[in-house]
Amino acid sequence: MGVGRFRDPIGLVPGDIRQAEWQVPVRVVWRDGRPDFRGPHVDGKREDRHIYLDWFSREPDGELRLFRRGKVMLEGVDPSLVKQAEDTGAHLMCTANLTSEKGLPSTARLWAPDLRWSVASAISEATANSGPVSQRS
Numbered sequence: 001m002g003v004g005r006f007r008d009p010i011g012l013v014p015g016d017i018r019q020a021e022w023q024v025p026v027r028v029v030w031r032d033g034r035p036d037f038r039g040p041h042v043d044g045k046r047e048d049r050h051i052y053l054d055w056f057s058r059e060p061d062g063e064l065r066l067f068r069r070g071k072v073m074l075e076g077v078d079p080s081l082v083k084q085a086e087d088t089g090a091h092l093m094c095t096a097n098l099t100s101e102k103g104l105p106s107t108a109r110l111w112a113p114d115l116r117w118s119v120a121s122a123i124s125e126a127t128a129n130s131g132p133v134s135q136r137s
Contacts, residue, residue, distance in 0.1 A: 004041035006054050006066040015055055024051055035082040037074045049074040055105050070107045077117050085119045093120040
């Protein structure tokens with residue numbers, strides 16, 4: 001499992017890991033009083049911006065094969081949280097429930113209540129060392 005574009009995912013972890021964290025670089029541009037999100041791992045048009053969560057299988061030849069995707073929708077982030085993070089130099093954190101009611105990976109568009117956005121003043125050492133808003137399963 002990883003984050004971002006399926007041809008260049010970041011932070012690959014086993015799909016059955018209990019918890020995973022990623023740091024994803026996101027730039028905010030304010031338009032009409034609302035945040036618009038940009039960055040190398042942000043996809044979609046304005047008002048449909050998202051970050052992909054990708055599930056892979058590893059083929060016998062070592063290649064990764066994408067078999068499932070989820071979109072962490074950025075549109076639902078409270079603008080006051082974005083402003084607070086910017087004003088304090090903090091990070092925006094998203095805690096995501098990535099397991100469906102049937103025990104399968106959550107896919108399609110992830111919105112509240114599957115996402116909880118908050119401002120985190122510091123990031124964990126494990127996250128800081130894992131490479132390039134944070135996602136947690």
